[in-house]
Amino acid sequence: MAAVQKLKRCVVPQTGKHTASVIFLHGSGDTGQGLRAWVHDVLAQDMAFEHIRVIYPTAPARPYTPMHGALSHVWFDRYKISRNCPEHLESIEEMCSNLGAVVHDEIRAGVPEHRMVIGGFSMGGAMALHLACRYHQDVAGVFSLSSFLNRDSVVYQVVEGAAGQPLPELLQCHGTADELVSHAWGEETSCLLKKAGMTASFHSFPGINHQLCRPEIELVRSWILKKLPSGSCRGGGL
Template sequence: MSFPQLKVLIPTAPIRPYTPLGGQRSHVWFDRLQISPDVPEDLTTIDSMAQELSVLVNKEVEQGIPLNRIIVGGFSMGGAMAMHLAYRSLPQLCGVFALSSFLNHNSSVYEALQTKTTQEIPPLLMCHGDQDGLVSDEWGSQTANILRKLGVDVQFHIIKDAEHELTKRELLQLMDWINEKLPPLSELST
């Protein structure tokens, strides 16, 4: 991907015990009881991670990048974490992307969005493989539909014949979406 007008940061999730792996340590953004939208969220680990990621974003703001020129996103759990960060902590962001991601049915993101105006809600790009055996595309679709009802401008794309993976097709869609949301500053002044 080429984004000459952008600075791209790719943080790695910390190593922590992960309940779906029997408590084994793994690189995960937060813990969950199981990989399912039917369980409660572990807000303790989600909120602590949101604080750490907010510090990362705020360092960029301190270096002169306004929040409305910052997009957050991720793959799988990283996409869910990005939605928590944007819709609960940093609604002034330019946008959010979530690839092969979902939110739990009673997500605190949904609760937070009920109190916001559409001007305070960043747009969302979601892509999901139709053959994903770990995170059902139905879960992603349900998340997108609920977020739309709560005022989020959601683009949801099913990626045909894709599993729980990143594909060239969705990365090209992501690149186009980012370039649309964050055109070079020279294009903004013309």
Template structure:
């Protein structure tokens, strides 16, 4: 926003994969999501029955939560999302033999904000790091969601929670 404050999950210098991540703003948000997860656990929901996810920056944050802080959860989804090329997520996965929750990811091929190639590269690097991923692309989808995507997500959630 050219230096103007805005309400988002964390700070970005630019919407591009080749810039450094701002871990000073990402990590505290991951801790906050961790507190929400802990509240659910305290209410009797097992961690292996919890899925985190989101759209755009929310999906990016969910990837950080699932692969850096909450590896015991059932799964993670990221819609129209990407990780920076030098993401701490990739570094942590490469240096650890921790559990890797399965990933559901979708991306529109004509997304003008978060380019399709960024989402596809994120998927490829996560698979290379040992993450099981279900990836769906949509030829005419912009930076938005559609019914088919949400139907597939619902089926994936149902299957993931049944098998966990």
């Protein structure tokens, strides 16, 4: 297995005592700094909290098959952008290790997993589902925006195999006019995760293409506050 790579991170610090963390993953071809700037543009301010640190990691540049092998900041490779092909598990596993280091850095800072939320936009949402459902099931929740999982995704198998065990709650959002990742793909992902046993909610945003919108980010922000209410950490630390 390749050595764990330390990822670049853009951070919006909490304004008070740090008792919780959000890890927000960008879409393909973007960066952590780019996603933070996009969220800022949509909200006219950072998505900031009194007690929650928001971390925007950047995926390392790698050859990306849908771009004919050109280098791009992507969390994993794809054979093609489709629900009906196998996942590129080797690259997904590598990135789960790299992002796991981000989670463990927060734990070392005194924030236990149950005081974290992991989420992402587009490819970042799929990556968040792999990371949270397969390796960090104690996190408070996972959100997935304009995202999908392949129909044979190992995530479905893991969720189904975790019957009776706690899993993070999923918040999923998708624009109905998405021309890159079909709204139907996202809705099918939500249905299959629910069928496998995951608690999930799916929210449609009429007329929205493959983009963030203010009502969506405001919904995500409110949901994060419900999952990570203010207060001291318990059961965490070094």
